[in-house]
Amino acid sequence: MLNFHKEHKNLVLTAGGVFIALSILIAIMPAIQMQETQPIPDEQPLTAHQREGLNVYVAENCMACHTQQVRNIEMDNVWGDRPSIPSDYFYSKKRMDFWRQSPSTLGSERTGPDLTNIGKRQPSEDWHLLHLYNPRAVVPESVMPSYPWLFKEVDSAYMPKDAKVVAVPKAYFNKPGKKIIASYDALRLVDYLKYLKQTDMPSGDIDDFIPALKKIQAERTEGGQQSLDGAKLYSQVCAACHQETGQGIVGAFPSLVGSDIVNDKNTETLIKVVIQGYNARTDYGVMPPFGDQLTDAEIAAILTHERSSWGNDSEVVTEEDVAKVRQYIDMELNQ
Amino acid sequence: MRNFKIGILFILMAIPNLLSAQEKITTDNWLSSPGIIGTFILIAIVMIVAIIILFVKLNGYIDTMKRRQLDKNRMAFDDELVAMEGSDIDAILEKRKAALSYKLKGNELSGDNRAIDDKGLIQRVEKDPNNAFFDEKKKTSLSLETPQELKKIVIYYIGAAALWLVLGTLIGQYLGMKFLWPEMDHQAWLSFGRLRPVHTNMVFWGWSSLAMIGLGYFVIARTSNNKIYNYNWAWYAWGLINATVFIGSLCLMAGINNGGGEYREYIWPVMLMFAIGLILTFYNFYKTVATRKISEIYISNWFILASLIWTIVLAIIGYLPFYQDGLGETVIQGYYMHQGVGMWFMTFTLGLVYYYLPSALNKPIYSYSLGVLAFWTQMLFYTMIGTHHFVFSPLPWWLQTIAIVFSAGMVIPVVAGTTNFLMTMKGSWSHISKSYVLPFFLVGTIFYFVGSMQGSVQAFRFTNFVWHFTDFNVAHSHMTMYGIIAFFLWASIYAILPKLTGREPAQVFVGAHFWLAFIGLFAYMMSLMAGGTYKGLSWIDGDPFIESVILMKPYWVWRAVGGSLMFVSHLVFAYNFYYMVKGYTKKPSATQKVEEITV
Numbered sequence: 001m002l003n004f005h006k007e008h009k010n011l012v013l014t015a016g017g018v019f020i021a022l023s024i025l026i027a028i029m030p031a032i033q034m035q036e037t038q039p040i041p042d043e044q045p046l047t048a049h050q051r052e053g054l055n056v057y058v059a060e061n062c063m064a065c066h067t068q069q070v071r072n073i074e075m076d077n078v079w080g081d082r083p084s085i086p087s088d089y090f091y092s093k094k095r096m097d098f099w100r101q102s103p104s105t106l107g108s109e110r111t112g113p114d115l116t117n118i119g120k121r122q123p124s125e126d127w128h129l130l131h132l133y134n135p136r137a138v139v140p141e142s143v144m145p146s147y148p149w150l151f152k153e154v155d156s157a158y159m160p161k162d163a164k165v166v167a168v169p170k171a172y173f174n175k176p177g178k179k180i181i182a183s184y185d186a187l188r189l190v191d192y193l194k195y196l197k198q199t200d201m202p203s204g205d206i207d208d209f210i211p212a213l214k215k216i217q218a219e220r221t222e223g224g225q226q227s228l229d230g231a232k233l234y235s236q237v238c239a240a241c242h243q244e245t246g247q248g249i250v251g252a253f254p255s256l257v258g259s260d261i262v263n264d265k266n267t268e269t270l271i272k273v274v275i276q277g278y279n280a281r282t283d284y285g286v287m288p289p290f291g292d293q294l295t296d297a298e299i300a301a302i303l304t305h306e307r308s309s310w311g312n313d314s315e316v317v318t319e320e321d322v323a324k325v326r327q328y329i330d331m332e333l334n335q
Numbered sequence: 336m337r338n339f340k341i342g343i344l345f346i347l348m349a350i351p352n353l354l355s356a357q358e359k360i361t362t363d364n365w366l367s368s369p370g371i372i373g374t375f376i377l378i379a380i381v382m383i384v385a386i387i388i389l390f391v392k393l394n395g396y397i398d399t400m401k402r403r404q405l406d407k408n409r410m411a412f413d414d415e416l417v418a419m420e421g422s423d424i425d426a427i428l429e430k431r432k433a434a435l436s437y438k439l440k441g442n443e444l445s446g447d448n449r450a451i452d453d454k455g456l457i458q459r460v461e462k463d464p465n466n467a468f469f470d471e472k473k474k475t476s477l478s479l480e481t482p483q484e485l486k487k488i489v490i491y492y493i494g495a496a497a498l499w500l501v502l503g504t505l506i507g508q509y510l511g512m513k514f515l516w517p518e519m520d521h522q523a524w525l526s527f528g529r530l531r532p533v534h535t536n537m538v539f540w541g542w543s544s545l546a547m548i549g550l551g552y553f554v555i556a557r558t559s560n561n562k563i564y565n566y567n568w569a570w571y572a573w574g575l576i577n578a579t580v581f582i583g584s585l586c587l588m589a590g591i592n593n594g595g596g597e598y599r600e601y602i603w604p605v606m607l608m609f610a611i612g613l614i615l616t617f618y619n620f621y622k623t624v625a626t627r628k629i630s631e632i633y634i635s636n637w638f639i640l641a642s643l644i645w646t647i648v649l650a651i652i653g654y655l656p657f658y659q660d661g662l663g664e665t666v667i668q669g670y671y672m673h674q675g676v677g678m679w680f681m682t683f684t685l686g687l688v689y690y691y692l693p694s695a696l697n698k699p700i701y702s703y704s705l706g707v708l709a710f711w712t713q714m715l716f717y718t719m720i721g722t723h724h725f726v727f728s729p730l731p732w733w734l735q736t737i738a739i740v741f742s743a744g745m746v747i748p749v750v751a752g753t754t755n756f757l758m759t760m761k762g763s764w765s766h767i768s769k770s771y772v773l774p775f776f777l778v779g780t781i782f783y784f785v786g787s788m789q790g791s792v793q794a795f796r797f798t799n800f801v802w803h804f805t806d807f808n809v810a811h812s813h814m815t816m817y818g819i820i821a822f823f824l825w826a827s828i829y830a831i832l833p834k835l836t837g838r839e840p841a842q843v844f845v846g847a848h849f850w851l852a853f854i855g856l857f858a859y860m861m862s863l864m865a866g867g868t869y870k871g872l873s874w875i876d877g878d879p880f881i882e883s884v885i886l887m888k889p890y891w892v893w894r895a896v897g898g899s900l901m902f903v904s905h906l907v908f909a910y911n912f913y914y915m916v917k918g919y920t921k922k923p924s925a926t927q928k929v930e931e932i933t934v
Contacts, residue, residue: 004707005631008624008640015641015714019678020648022718027652027670030734031663059590061528061600067804071727075874084729086662093661096594099603101656102664104596108724110804113880136517141885143514149523210727235879 039090043199046091046192053192054092056185058103060147067107067114068196074209078236079114080198083209088116088199112144119197120293126285127241128190129166129182130252137172137249138240150186153178167252167285230305233298237290238306246310254284257310267303267317271325274299291329296322479834483920484566485556486835488573490916492549493828495577497905497912499541500821504902507534511898514891524588532592532600533584539598539675540609541580543816546824547683548572548616551639553831554690555620558635559627568619575612579605596668598675603654610650617643634706638686641714645678665730669738670721677717680816684823685709685752688776691827693759695772701758709751716744723794726803742794749787756780771845775826778853782818790815801875806887806894807867810860817856817901825852825908832912836919840911848907855900858893866890 004011046054057063070080093102122128127138133151135142151166156179159165163181173180182190235244241253248255256262261270277289294302300319307314513519513527523529556563563569583601586592593602601609620643624636653671693700700706722730722738757780760766766773790811792798802808825848833839866887873883 004637008621008632011632011637012621012640012644015637016644016648019641019645019714019718022715023648023652023670026719026734026737027667027721028658030731031658031666033731034661034663034666035658037661058592058595059529060526061532061587061592061595063595064528064531069728071803073727073800075877076727078877078880086729088729089661093664095656095660100592101594101596101599101603101654102659102661103594104599104664104668106665106668106725106728107595108597108804109808111806111884139881141881143517143884145513145517145527146521147523147526148521232877232879235881239879 034086037086037090040085040087040199041202043087043090044195046195049188049191050195051192052185053188053190053195054103055096056150056189057105057192058096058100062115063103063105063107065107065109065111065144067110068105068116069107070114070116070198072209076114077209080117082198082201084116084198115193115196117196117198119194121237122240123194123288124241124285125190125194126167126252128193129164129186130168130249130285131240132186132189133166133168133180134172137169137252138243147186150183150189151180152183154181155179169249169251228297228301230301230303231309233294233302234305237294238302241285241287246306246312251283252285254281256306257312262303262306263312263314265314267321268325270303271299271317271322272329274303275322275326275329291326296326481553481835482556482562485552485563486919488563488566488569489549489553489831489835490919492545492552492573493832493912494916495573496542496544496546496549496824497909499537499545499580501902501905501909503534503537503542504898504905506530506537508895508898508902510534511891511895515888515895523590529588529590529592532595532597533587535598536583536587536600537580538816539680540576540583543680543684543820543824545573545576546828547680547687548576550687550691550824550827550831551616551620551683553835554635554687555623555639558633558690559624560629561623561627564619564622564626568615572612572615572619575608575615579609579612582608594664596664597672599653599668599671606650606654610647613643613647613650617647633690634700634703634710635686635690637707637710638682638689641710642679642682642686645674645682645714649674649678662730665725665728666722666734669724669730673721673724674718676812676815677713677720680820681717682713684820685713687827688756688779688823691830692756692776695776695826695830696759696763696766698759698763701755701761705751705755709748709755712744712748712751716741716748720745720794723799726794726796726799739794739796742791745787745791749784749791753780753784756783770829771842771849772826772830774849775822775829778849779819779822779826782814782822786811786815786818801871802867803871805867805870806863806890807871810863810867813856813863814860817852818860822852825849828912832915836915838915838917838919840914844907844911844914848904848911851900851904851907855897855902855904858897859901860897862890862893862897866894 002010002014004014068084070076070082070084072083076083089105092105095102129151131138131144132147134146134148135144136146153175154160154163156177159179160181164187166180166182168180242248242256243253246256261273264270273287274294275289275291278287290299297319299322300317303317303322306312307317509519509525510527510530517527552563552569579601583605586602586605587600591602592600593606594600599606617640620636620640624632624640649671653667659667689700689706719741720738722734723742726735726739728735756776760773760777760780763773767777793802793807793811829845866889869886869890870883873886874880
């Protein structure tokens with residue numbers, strides 16, 4: 001009937017027609033269906049600044065190495081509290097302009113960490129700027145490129161007003177009388193990175209992760225403080241700034257080794273710093289608050305690790321200690 | 336044949352069971368669970384069984400035929416003996432006796448004359464045939480009569496492709512080194528993020544696409560026994576595609592990126608030039624086929640015409656904005672990047688192989704109908720599997736499942752194609768010792784099977800669990816785009832260019848190209864596969880992320896080593912190309928041609 005072997009018109013029309021039909025079925029229809037997605041009630045739209053940051057993110061093609069999707073499998077739990085859902089992308093994935101389409105932020109390679117929740121995991125602007133200027137200043141093993149073209153070298157004497165100075169350690173920048181300041185683009189990019197936080201679900205019920213390992217599951221059901229690994233939590237949450245060695249980075253993030261606050265017998269200040277953040281020292285970057293991100297037990301585990309490592313030798317911090325301070329802070333705020 | 340089809344049916348039936356078994360993701364010893372091991376073993380078993388059945392059956396059939404013939408001969412011989420006279424038998428026995436005691440005198444061939452090659456039958460005298468490193472192989476003296484315009488088009492397309500290949504892989508090699516020395520430069524234009532899509536797009540649209548189309552022009556004209564419909568359009572398309580790659584690369588390096596979706600990084604005005612180039616090419620091919628001088632449309636032209644029309648549709652769907660907000664973009668991205676590979680590169684290149692492989696071996700393709708089966712299943716299965724790049728993502732679960740199921744269905748076109756190519760080669764294995772064309776085809780075919788099957792297996796949820804987001808993906812894409820596409824393209828180029836220009840490169844250099852590319856790819860692939868697996872396992876164990884970066888370092892070193900070998904092989908290829916086309920227009924007569932090749 002169709003005689004494809006001899007009728008070129010039938011052959012081309014059939015191959016083209018079936019392909020178009022299948023494409024509509026498998027690509028266009030589902031894509032159109034996804035257009036009905038609504039945002040989560042609490043989800044924040046991007047501000048103009050954050051959107052400019054997203055443009056820098058796309059121009060530098062950060063998605064070549066960074067994903068933005070928390071998959072519904074156990075190992076992705078470190079990148080977010082819940083698996084990503086279509087609504088999470090409501091504001092960020094819009095057509096950028098006449099020339100450029102909706103950014104492919106989900107990514108396909110995880111050469112660097114997932115950034116879905118980076119704004120919550122790493123809220124410090126100082127850290128981000130130093131990290132962008134030279135990633136190895138804060139993470140020695142990192143293979144991320146430096147972005148020096150997002151920064152400017154200026155003479156300390158002719159510092160522009162409102163310039164954001166980046167505290168670069170001497171090993172990475174050492175020219176007397178010169179300072180590194182962040183460019184407009186760098187600040188916008190950091191605005192965008194700080195915007196990247198998972199929105200809480202209104203009802204609180206979320207899809208579970210598909211578990212991967214018996215070990216992790218067992219830990220979870222057993223619960224309790226013993227199973228929390230302070231060293232691991234420290235390296236996930238704190239080591240980005242204070243480093244694995246606890247020695248911090250001179251000029252940017254203070255050392256915890258032999259620190260008075262860390263080793264104080266009275267742990268109240270220490271716990272307060274972690275929960276509320278710290279901005280009392282002008283010679284160092286600002287420490288962001290971690291109260292929302294970490295549970296009492298986790299804070300206790302981290303602090304115990306800090307107080308018993310790198311030559312520090314102080315008593316254990318218990319979950320109750322942290323709970324007490326947290327209660328105290330809440331009371332103070334409510335007054 | 337029937338057994339083979341039954342085998343395929345069996346595979347199809349086994350697949351849904353296999354997949355539903357994977358739905359329950361159990362947690363203990365998952366590495367040794369049905370998902371990973373079962374998949375491998377089942378597929379291996381089913382395929383081995385199907386192949387064994389096929390061979391046993393074929394063998395049995397051939398044996399009975401032989402036996403029947405033997406019986407017939409024996410009976411005829413008996414009759415002959417019985418009918419013979421006694422004196423005849425004596426005469427025969429005397430003759431035999433003399434034959435048994437015969438000794439050579441040493442001058443049987445030449446008599447007492449000196450050996451002179453009056454007719455120029457001996458083309459080359461090799462005094463030192465044993466090259467220690469590369470097998471020195473025979474040269475072809477066959478040349479095809481081809482219109483000068485067509486020759487020029489084929490040569491210029493391949494020439495531009497070779498240029499993009501060298502440049503694109505130089506960039507790739509530079510990127511690979513950045514994993515080891517991230518501070519190699521501080522130029523915005525050369526930073527990893529901006530340069531990575533420059534590499535991928537350049538080797539896709541620059542190298543592979545141009546080489547494919549150039550080789551395609553010859554196939555279309557030859558198999559339609561016709562002149563190309565319009566030579567000028569070929570040149571317009573050539574200009575447009577080259578301009579796309581050139582301008583697109585500059586845009587990307589300047590930070591003008593469409594949105595970071597892989598292979599969609601060129602902004603639409605740039606990609607529009609490519610699309611117009613494709614439309615021109617399609618129309619040109621279509622018109623040539625439509626006015627062909629023979630009634631049948633050869634199977635190559637099915638693949639080539641379809642791949643062009645599919646890719647045009649694909650580019651349009653990929654760039655239209657109406658359904659691309661939110662995750663709509665992600666659905667399209669999966670569809671686009673997979674079909675870009677499957678409907679464009681794979682389909683077109685298969686079309687080329689269906690012509691160049693049999694023509695290089697000077698015999699017909701093993702099975703025409705198997706080619707037709709591969710064609711329709713390629714369209715049906717490949718189209719559906721884009722979302723397997725987003726398994727476990729927030730895309731709808733049903734879409735992911737369809738993609739996984741159809742990924743498994745890819746067994747059919749792949750096995751059909753592989754069987755066809757291998758069976759065509761069967762009986763011509765001696766060609767391996769005669770030239771490097773068949774080794775290139777053979778490696779391409781093996782990678783076609785291994786790479787495609789590995790991709791199908793990787794789509795399963797379990798394997799995705801370990802391998803997704805890791806460097807394993809990079810290994811897979813090089814195994815396919817390089818192991819399959821590039822090797823097939825080189826095979827075709829070495830098969831046809833010497834016949835067009837009358838100049839064949841030294842086999843030492845073709846051999847150097849082959850072995851450097853092959854060993855380089857192997858090192859590249861194995862290191863990233865091993866490293867990628869360890870990386871995935873490290874994530875599953877919940878180790879801090881930076882551990883997975885540290886553990887990759889030795890594998891990245893080996894990747895860079897493999898990449899360097901591959902790059903060097905491309906330099907050799909570029910030289911070979913130059914040698915083949917140097918002064919090709921200055922060949923007035925056929926007799927001179929032969930002389931030039933032989934010297």
